[in-house]
Ligand SMILES: Cc1cc2nc3c(=O)[nH]c(=O)nc-3n(C[C@H](O)[C@H](O)[C@H](O)COP(=O)(O)OP(=O)(O)OC[C@H]3O[C@@H](n4cnc5c(N)ncnc54)[C@H](O)[C@@H]3O)c2cc1C
Ligand SMILES: Cc1cc2nc3c(=O)[nH]c(=O)nc-3n(C[C@H](O)[C@H](O)[C@H](O)COP(=O)(O)O)c2cc1C
């Protein structure tokens with residue numbers, strides 16, 4: 001189905017809908033990660049950082065009940081209007097196991113595009129990207145979009161060990177790689193590599209924007225590096241979601257406000273998943 | 284042409300399908316996914332006098348066939364609702380029922396009095412069954428004496444709109460509370476709200492939800508909800524001519540038919556809309572197909588026609 005054309009739709013809602021796609025390929029990238037390419041006859045405009053909600057198993061498979069959210073890891077548009085979307089995912093449970101079993105040409109029911117996505121800054125010529133584990137997916141899409149927009153990009157990707165690094169060969173040229181055990185790239189944590197780059201390159205804070213996606217502890221570490229120096233830092237947050245469309249209020253996240261008690265809840269699916277690091281209240 | 288129209292205490296609905304409170308936002312949140320003008324009615328998220336931030340995260344946890352939520356009635360509050368959402372509701376083109384909650388009877392009646400003058404509102408749904416807040420909500424809904432008291436206060440505040448009382452399933456005998464609501468002046472009953480439930484994280488040995496407990500919804504509760512609708516219908520509603528809005532785990536048209544046979548006149552869908560917002564109109568169309576296949580010309584012909592022998 002294409003998005004319904006309700007005349008009275010509020011302007012702030014961008015085009016989104018329920019779509020049926022087709023699996024173009026579904027490959028194992030490493031023992032932990034898969035990349036699925038989904039073909040669609042058409043799809044609304046998207047930004048890196050946005051996500052789609054996939055019905056894993058569908059009604060016939062019965063489990064699981066709810067859709068599963070996945071960030072876009074790439075997009076290609078063909079001249080006939082058809083669209084290819086990439087998702088990079090890790091098998092952690094029933095839904096992602098079902099996804100991993102999908103064969104080429106299988107149908108896939110998805111809702112999207114959802115969420116706000118990363119903002120590309122006109123006034124900031126330098127971007128730094130920090131991706132950890134499965135969070136590398138949206139960074140691949142963002143690196144492409146930033147390069148297309150003519151920004152200088154320094155990109156960092158981290159994984160526990162070489163065999164869990166989800167980058168394919170040609171992407172390894174874009175990213176400086178770290179692994180916790182040093183089995184690929186530099187040994188250490190990805191935020192440390194980013195921090196060293198900051199110390200060496202000394203980009204001007206006002207001209208730099210930092211984007212991060214990965215485990216919450218990694219994003220917190222990146223935020224702690226950026227915010228004291230006034231460097232803009234956009235983080236893609238995760239929360240368990242029931243709807244992904246802003247209706248269930250399940251994906252609450254605390255953000256700062258000027259009014260008492262000094263914080264309020266926002267919704268990761270609707271107001272995020274990308275938040276300014278300055279805005280977040282870390283628990 | 285199959286006639287799907289139903290009448291909820293004088294409010295004419297083009298078909299029985301409506302949104303379940305708290306699952307479809309305040310107005311047009313699902314407009315991209317489903318033509319909301321094809322619904323029988325729209326039911327809003329619970330509104331309280333003041334905005335409520337709601338409970339801490341985690342607020343939701345999925346089970347094998349359901350969902351626990353402990354949102355804690357997070358909502359924008361009455362004033363923002365009137366200023367921002369009512370104009371959107373006016374453009375929906377379907378009857379609107381506003382769900383109302385509060386921490387005291389005075390809070391409920393304060394909201395109802397304001398809504399009573401709002402043209403687009405056809406009815407007020409009294410949420411006396413939220414299991415996820417410390418005060419108000421369910422404490423009013425489990426004791427028949429309390430149900431009678433709050434219903435009659437709401438009845439006095441609600442002069443121009445129909446009054447729907449939303450029942451909690453967390454009671455020994457739901458027919459007893461249904462009777463208390465009807466005797467105190469409810470025009471319609473809606474049931475069921477969610478079942479108090481808990482999921483435990485076996486590694487931390489703590490409840491998963493920050494609120495510790497939550498309300499279970501979705502397919503897991505459907506057979507209990509169907510049973511409760513039938514019990515309220517046969518014990519109270521049929522003789523009192525009070526329509527029932529049935530809900531709990533509705534997902535497909537066949538589920539809707541069960542509720543209709545059990546005695547529901549209206550049907551609300553919550554959790555299933557998270558998976559497929561378009562299921563609201565798909566269920567509507569599936570009901571028409573069922574009626575046609577079984578030689579009926581109107582949905583009213585099957586309401587409460589469950590054969591018990
Ligand atoms: C905005 C957003 C974007 C995401 N993008 C990606 C992505 O690009 N690639 C990817 O592999 N994963 C992504 N995730 C996480 C992914 O949604 C979960 O891994 C997936 O839902 C697990 O489903 P399951 O049925 O396989 O596992 P389940 O059996 O449901 O759970 C297995 C484990 O995953 C955790 N989990 C379940 N649901 C979520 C959730 N919504 N968020 C975080 N953890 C969860 C559970 O707590 C549990 O530890 C994203 C999550 C969000 C909220
Ligand atoms: C996330 C969520 C939020 C809800 N919020 C409300 C609410 O604000 N007021 C209310 O009366 N019921 C609320 N409910 C209960 C539903 O309206 C409905 O009674 C219940 O979920 C059973 O229907 P279902 O199985 O189709 O979801 C909520 C349910 C869910 C899942």
Ligand code: FES
Nearest residue numbers: 241244248249269
């Ligand atoms: S997941 Fe439902 S509001 Fe965000």
